[in-house]
Ligand SMILES: Nc1ncnc2c1ncn2[C@@H]1O[C@H](COP(=O)(O)OP(=O)(O)OP(=O)(O)O)[C@@H](O)[C@H]1O
């Protein structure tokens with residue numbers, strides 16, 4: 001197992017009043033358990049504010065967990081800090097959404113991509129040039145790009161630079177947080193293909209985060225659907241699309257545009273009403289009940305646990321079985 005997360009929580013204190021006392025907590029991640037196998041791509045989806053980025057940052061210990069355990073490559077890293085984390089930083093990397101913000105504007109590509117080699121290995125300039133050149137080729141850039149500055153590149157090329165930097169130390173595990181969301185549609189597929197190729201070449205394991213199910217669909221082996229800090233459903237990718245068991249998943253699938261109007265007409269749609277509630281005051285019982293067209297009285301009172309209802313298929317809904325029987329969640 002590459003990563004095992006048990007009952008992970010991350011609460012952010014909220015301050016208010018004249019004394020700026022803590023008046024509550026944003027429960028950005030509220031009891032999430034997942035395990036990701038070596039070589040697997042685990043897709044994590046959910047609307048804006050559901051806690052995806054917080055989960056990604058917490059598993060890498062870029063932010064301290066409030067509770068739960070993180071086991072990385074067989075080692076419990078929950079309580080590691082400072083120096084103890086340095087060797088692990090090589091093995092786990094993150095790629096963020098915005099390649100414009102991720103790159104230092106006054107540094108050359110060679111220094112941006114090569115910096116981790118100097119920090120972690122004390123590599124010489126000749127060594128850095130050699131390895132940066134190799135890496136640039138692997139991500140589809142040229143050796144000549146080495147001495148240029150970020151502003152001379154397109155968004156897609158910048159994301160390639162970000163990826164080159166993340167890969168230069170040969171990590172085992174990467175969190176890809178909306179890696180294509182800031183890019184033109186035409187470039188998105190190219191970057192996803194590149195990531196797929198690199199994954200095979202470098203034996204990587206990915207946690208792929210996106211608000212867009214279509215982005216994670218093709219690349220992920222399994223997908224987890226998050227809502228207000230909790231997982232609503234986890235299933236193998238194809239199964240999740242063909243047989244969603246949670247109304248929220250169904251709504252996310254319905255939101256994917258279908259280019260063919262004839263096919264689009266045939267599809268059974270489910271649209272979500274309202275906005276995602278504030279994670280400062282999540283709804284009682286099932287957090288999705290304020291927006292769920294199938295909610296009954298018990299949903300407001302009792303929280304449905306995430307249960308494995310078929311091998312590898314987990315769902316947190318009181319009525320998953322009934323909904324499946326009547327076929328309302330079918331494609
Ligand atoms: N440092 C922080 N301090 C306080 N609240 C935070 C902090 N970081 C995130 N939050 C809150 O935690 C919740 C989850 O945020 P997060 O960024 O993890 O969501 P997300 O699913 O990644 O959303 P998006 O799709 O917009 O990136 C939000 O309500 C957000 O406002």
Ligand code: SF4
Nearest residue numbers: 286289292299317318
């Ligand atoms: S538990 Fe109730 S409110 Fe929640 S998803 Fe299921 S039917 Fe909807």
Ligand SMILES: [Mg+2]
Nearest residue numbers: 052053054177
């Ligand atoms: Mg995010």
